[in-house]
Amino acid sequence: MYVRGNNECSRQVGEAVRDAYKRLLKPSIETEFSALSKEKADEEAIRVFAGNLRQLLLAPPLGQKRVMGVDPGYRTGCKIVCLDAQGALLHNETIYPHPPKNEYAQASRSIVKLVEQYQIEAIAIGNGTASRETEQFITSQRYDRKLQVFVISEDGASIYSASKTARDEFPEYDVTVRGAVSIGRRLMDPLAELVKIDAKSIGVGQYQHDVDQTLLKKSLDQTVESCVNLVGVNLNTASHHLLTYISGLGPTLARNIVDYRTENGPFGSRKELLKVPRMGAKAFEQCAGFLRIPQAKNPLDNSAVHPESYPIVEQIAQDLHCTVDELIKNKELRSRIDIRKYVTPTVGLPTLTDIMQELDKPGRDPRQQIKVFEFDKNVKTLEDLTEGMELPGIVNNITNFGCFVDIGIKEKGLVHVSQLADKFVSDPTTIVSIHQHVRVKVMGIDRERKRIQLTMKGVDQ
Secondary structure, three states: OOOOOOOHHHHHHHHHHHHHHHHHHHHHHHHHHHHHHHHHHHHHHHHHHHHHHHHHHOOOOOOOOOEEEEEOOOOOOEEEEEEOOOOOEEEEEEEOOOOOOOOHHHHHHHHHHHHHHOOOOEEEEEOOOOHHHHHHHHHOOOOOOOOEEEEEOOOOHHHHHOOHHHHHHOOOOOHHHHHHHHHHHHHHOHHHHHOOOOHHHHOOOOOOOOOOHHHHHHHHHHHHHHHHHHHOEEOOOOOHHHHOOOOOOOHHHHHHHHHHHHHHOOOOOHHHHHHOOOOOHHHHHHHHHHEEOOOOOOHHHHOOOOHHHHHHHHHHHHHOOOOHHHHHHOHHHHHOOOHHHHOOOOOOHHHHHHHHHHHHOOOOOOOOOOOOOOOOOOOOOHHHOOOOOEEEEEEEEEEOOEEEEEOOOOOOEEEEHHHOOOOOOOOHHHOOOOOOEEEEEEEEEEOOOOEEEEEOOOOOO
16 A cells, blocks of 8 residues: 555565565454453353353252252262251261162161151252162152152362361261252252352353353352342351351351351340441441341341431331231231331432332242153153153253253253244343253264253143
8 A cells, every 4th residue: 555666765665564564463463352252251151151150140049948869870889968048067978778778778778767766858869870770779768758859960069078168067967968968958948058168169160171261260259249148148057168158258257157057046136246346337237138037026137228217217117007917917907107207308209119128028938839840751961862752851051052951861852942932032041040950852862972852842840
């Protein structure tokens, strides 16, 4: 464009331009464009991972029940742990119902005896090696009570069992026992247990090890914190690790709360938090609304109503000539409240609306109810699959190109984004969610590469 002459000087300038473009400009532009493309791809991968993690953390909990955790295995046996309603370890042992040892009768006696001895109400079985065989063994026994049996994802359990958190919790037990405890506790409260594991190891993302690790950590930490604060935690059972994610609490204050609880017994009210060493007024103001105390003397201590709003609720109860407890239990009383009367310069209508919603369902858990799920009993290996089969499955990972479904065998099947519904789908999360129970049809089986193609098109959900 600029070298118009045809002499020695212009030829030199032409050479310089060619050299500058080839050696400096072109690589610089390519590097810049590559970095921008990588950043865009990273953001999308992190968004998918954070969305999946959120769904996983908000998975339905079983609640405070006496649970038996089972980490299945063949050669090394099945690790059994019995937990009380608070998740404390009461007993552990190993049984060998599968080959090569085949101690079926002895294992049967042990399981039945443990269920009776520790009044077990539910059994959680890890979904790893020998999971289906172990589930069959557990459900075929005759117990003295009705039991619920669940198959639980054990992604990240081995990471937790070897972590510092697990060593601090169970210094005298080996990694196999800790892994079984994690499986049992995940059934009781997935959120409380999964926050102890590095989110990257939970295995619900795509390319998580290739993206910007600082950005990934920041996004995942925000997701965990948001989920913990949305659900709230039981002040008298929450672990030190779970408490650190509550707004206003750091590792030191969380440790002080646990130490205070150990020394003085369970908290009777939220106000008692102010006796915890280093708990200032500001930290109390930030954290109190997210901490619950079931069976507290003041029923508002088990709700999302913040202590600074207690006087408003007490005033409403006084105006209706009843107690706060009666106000919460009696819907007819609440319907007579005109909340506009209680608007002040510091308390607006949105705050009062939130308070009324919380009084309707105090301490409500935003998570859904847990459901028992059963895989197809006839499908145990890849060889049992045939094209056209309809099967129940559990969504265990979602990516931009579709979702992976566990159909009860070692290999997971892929439902491509184009096979999720009878309409165009741009984002798989609008159709499926992590741990959702779905029905799928087998479209193709590549036995050599151990790949399964599934579809949800035309299948009644």
